[in-house]
Amino acid sequence: MADPAAFTDPSNWHGGFYELSLELGDRDDGRLQRALTALWRAAAISGCYPSADREPPEQTAVPVTVASLEEFGHLRGIIRLHEGTPVVCGCVVTRLDDGADWLTLYLPQGALARVDRRVGGFPFGPDGGAVSLDWRAALDAWLAEVAGQVFQEVDFRLGLIGFEIDGDISADGLRGSVPQERWNGYLLPEQGRLRYTPANR
Secondary structure: OOOOOOOOOHHHHOOOEEEEEEEEEEOOHHHHHHHHHHHHHHOOOEEEEOOOOOOHHHOOOOOOOHHHHHHHOOEEEEEEOOOOOEEEEEEEEEEOOOOEEEEEEEEEHHHHHHHOHHHOOOOOHHHOHHHHHHHHHHHHHHHHHHHHHHHOOOOOOEEEEEEOOOOOOOHHHHOOOOOOOOOOEEEEEEOOEEEEEOOOO
């Protein structure tokens, strides 16, 4: 049986990525490090490895640091989903020209589809759209809980949950409100707390 936690099975990494993406704020190495540490802990990610070409026992783990992200581009590990199944995952940082830092935890669609057949070819064809909320709702709620734990340590500007998050969405653009039709889940700070508004499409 195929193992969704196998690094070296390329099918696990195919199909795009389901993401929790956090807009941290203006470029700040210290805040990025705190957020990265908090994210790894909140999501209970096992291991931290630079390569998807070798299994964890066959490579040397690296520190969960900004320096590791800058050196390797991606950090990878194994995460247990809300229902307990281990799958491969990764983390990447995007540092935009305007100075904003985005920290993203991603779950490869190929691995998710091995855990739940309803994932199918999401977000395309008959597996896309509102029918996908049947499996996405629980996954999104769990990722929102992870984000909430990070927020207790790092008060980020915006969190987004969904398939390959659109880089054009920002806290400044939203101005505290979310769209009525939502392909993503939204996490916005509100009076010191994090307000989660789930996807509805």
